[in-house]
Amino acid sequence: MTEVRYGIIGIGNMGAGHARSLIEGKIKGAKLTAVCDGMPAKRDWAREQLAGVAVYENAEQMLESGLVDAVIVATPHYDHPQEAIRAFAKGVHVLIEKPAGVYAKQVREMNEAASVAAKEGLKFGIVYNQRTNPLYRKLRDLIAAGELGEIRRTNWIITNWYRSQAYYDSGSWRATWSGEGGGVLINQCPHQLDLWQWTIGMMPTRIRAFCHFGKHRSIEVEDDVTAYAEYENGATGVFITTTGEAPGTNRFEVAGTRGKIVIENDEMTFWRLREPEPDFNARNTESFATPECWKVDIPIHGTSSGHPGIIQNFADAILHGTPLIAPGEEGIHGLSISNAMHLSTWTDGWVDLPFDEALHEAELNKRIEASSVRKAETAGKPADLTGTY
Template sequence: MSVGTGPNRPVRVAVVGVGVMGRDHVRNARALEAAAGNDGGLLKLVGIADIDHERAEALAKHPTDDHAPVLPAFEDFKALYSATKPDVVVIATPHPQHEEAAIAAARAGIHVLCEKPIAHTPESADRIIAACKNAGVMLGMDFNQRLVPAYMKARELIQSGSLGRIYRVNFIASGWYRTQAYYNSGGWRGTWAGEGGGVIMNQAPHHLDLYSWLAGRPDRVKATARTRIHEIEVENTVGALLEHGDDRVDTFYTTTAEWPGRTEFLFRGTLGTLEAVDGRLRLYRMERSLEEELLTSAHGQSPSGAWEDVDTDESPKGTGAHRLLLEHFCEAVRDGDPSKIVATGEDGLHALELGNAMYLSSHLDETVTMPISREAYREFLQSKIAEVAAAGSRKRAGHVEFKGGEIPPSV
């Protein structure tokens, strides 16, 4: 791992892809700069790039300070890297384009903070991770949900053994409501060629990561993917059974076609139960373990225990968690300390692979074993893209086909 930049100068940050999330990353970097005042601070935003040069140029102007210098803005990320010499690049292009920008950054000695998902296939993620490792640069993922206090507390309770041995986990992530207008807003949205999938690839990666972080990585996956109401090529609803060993089966459900939606996690353990509903935690503590109760209690006797609310800090507002994650990553680069990274490239691969396993399982209509076959997944994705090309897209007006390796606009 490369030596840190040190405390004597700010970490130089660039952003590639300044659509929805990229724009937020630029704002967060500017907010961290402003908070430092004239003291130099942790970071300095040095430039941005987007294939929509007019969008990049518009964002390059400071939104509130007419006297602030205009950021260098580029169409080509390689020109950005060469001209501005950043220490860190935040990559917020559509995920099928993450690999090219990330590997070019690694080869230039630039640390990479990547938007979710890390890539559209495990093979692509493998190459990104290998390139960063070979170049000795840090690779982080923008899994900002790990910084939500309720989820941090949940992990603490699970890791401490307060729940005992976990035997069932239920995840519901249905708060991703999207209209048809959302899918029509970009030609790449809701397409196999442009996104490599639907809700699992675009919205759910945060919850796939939270599942892996809190519940662990499953051994086997059986899933069903469906498309309800929306006129899109890809799925908008997925339900999955996630097997851990021989005696634990978890469930995972996500959709963009449900209202009202919610985020709900349930952890059942031999010493208690933990509920997380929209960022609020409740804990049930058993007086005796489930094993003791099942094996020694009289018929008809129910276990004793009680529910309690779990206090947590208030969650960061708006893009606050993204800002905090960027701050942690820049601290890691400054100090040469990868332990300060909130989520690593390997974490990004684990979340991606779990989602890809759901696609592959639904396609094959069978249980798949983790880790999944790279070749099998490549063949699956190519087959979906070919099916659409042969039959025509299911998307409504607003869909634009991308041909000849053309890159879709940033997210």
């Protein structure tokens, strides 16, 4: 194969953006050959805007056409796993939009299908475009190299996701359990939840979360969250997010035995201790002494390649065996954290990870049944309901 023929399942906001990147030649070694969408207006748009691209009503038709080697799944959240599994069964590479799904059980089933498909050489990726951001890549590199020593604490305040009531009122499916499967955690924060564990190289062992549902807006899902996490090595973490605060903050702080790194306002600041804090403490005899600390300038090279960068990397993985920046199987990590936060709130207690996925699904189903958008109404929802942030 010398060129990857991409198909897109769902041409709403994100799907249309990916289509433009491919049509405009931003992805080397790849071309857009087909798209599908259940909404007639979206298919009409595709015929007008995507010259030479085949347009189908559903994924089955597109996969049967033989026109695609890989698909980008940009459907509603609940449909990501089933569309991926369907594509794998047809021998097609799969790149899914975030989140991997709504609940861990369905994502685990998708990962199992991907494992089988991998034996046939099929690739599986997820559009975690923030992994291309050089700030977070550098943070991951510094931590992996031991520059921060042992991680002791993380703190992410991500409150710059402001959304007005008009935003939520723009679609009856928005911010509903049956339409999106959650609120700020499932729609706005999947990137941060992924980066939280990806950069430090650790998943929490247990979580206690306080999700407030419809606190600032007339919605049924969470719009304000404060969560506390504990890790196997004794480290702790705090994750705070909301869509109802202005002006918002995006500050990620990681402290270790050799200092502290803060990422805020697209800048990294590294306060490096001259010696590890435990070593200083062991030898120190002065009551109010503190370790010597240097503010270190960290060179950050490159720019974030965003969505096109992930699509390019996926094409390169298919054509040349290039390692994936965001393997699809890793989508379950950030989702498991958000699932645990929901479950902790619903059960009013600590949740150990791995958690009881059957219990989470049962609790979620209770809320889907009571949702303002019924399941029967959302089962065939058009694919432009996703990726709207």
